[in-house]
Amino acid sequence: MTETPTQASGHENLADESFISAEDLRNYMHQQEAARLNKELSAMDLAERTRAELIKKLSEPLELTPERLHEIQQNLIHKIRLAAERGETEIMIMRFPNALCTDKGRALNNGDENWPDSLTGRPRQAYELWRDHLRQAHYKFKAQIVDWPNGLPGDVGLFISWA
Structure with missing residues (x-):
């Protein structure tokens, strides 16, 4: 072989x-x-x-019965107290896609004083809750774009502060 x-x-x-x-x-x-x-x-x-x-x-806005409104307020008060105990002076109460703003967050991002008019649905309800129940207690309300995917405005955060 x-x-x-x-x-x-x-x-x-x-x-x-x-x-x-x-x-x-x-x-x-x-x-x-x-x-x-x-x-x-x-x-x-x-x-x-x-x-x-x-x-x-x-x-889709929530149906705000007096009972539901009381529950939301109690939950918010609890979160505010916990944040205050940690020494914080603001909390984010909601984060949502900018699609829930009629202009995708442009008015907010540009500092337009009428930016709340662009809110829809539950974010609008959150603003109205502050306006109707918390503003007179001297809580402040602000919103800001909280992320920037691909350099464009993304999610919006709504904040309550007491500083």
Whole structure:
């Protein structure tokens, strides 16, 4: 029997089954990248669906019965007391997508004094709760853009302060 030069030298053929070919490795890498991208797209789809559900929920005002209004006020007072005990002078009472502003937060971001007119749904109710019940107790109300995805205004935060 005749030996090949690689067998005669004691070296095994490097292309045998114990090694993955370069083409197979590239295919594997492409499959991994595709799986990662699919996972990212699925996460983005889930995030977008969740955001859309939140917008829908927050765009529908709550029915504010006297009992519900009392419950909201008690919850808010509790949160204010806890924050004050920690030495804080403001709390964020709500965070919501800028889609709940009729102008996507432009008036707010530009410091327009009429920015509350752009609020809709439950964010509008939160503002009205402050205006009708907390302003006379000298609580302050402010809103600001709290994140900037891709450099554009994102979520809005509503804050109550007592400083």
